[in-house]
Amino acid sequence: MKILDRAALTILILGGIHLLLIGLIGFNVVEYVLGSPEEWGTRIIYIIIGLSSLWCFKYFSFTPRGGSRLKDR
Incomplete structure (x- = not known):
């Protein structure tokens, strides 16, 4: 999962x-x-x-020190 997380974050930064x-x-x-924009390559990107x-929405539950706020629930 760590590779997928880094790939998603990299793609998100490039999109920004x-x-x-x-x-x-x-x-x-x-x-x-x-x-x-009507071409398939552009739409796929x-x-x-x-x-x-x-995918990166899951980072909203992380605290600044690492870990998750939702861990104790």
Whole structure:
């Protein structure tokens, strides 16, 4: 699971940088590399970024010192 966690977090960070570029200078890296939003390659990349963000929701239950707030419940 640790590899999947790191992969999801890396993809989520790259997705955030992608959105930063769109917001600041209007440059969409995914569409530049893979084509229009209607193409399957572009849609698959957006789906992977979205699934990574859903996977990282589990980090909301972690405390700053590590571990989970929900462990004692």
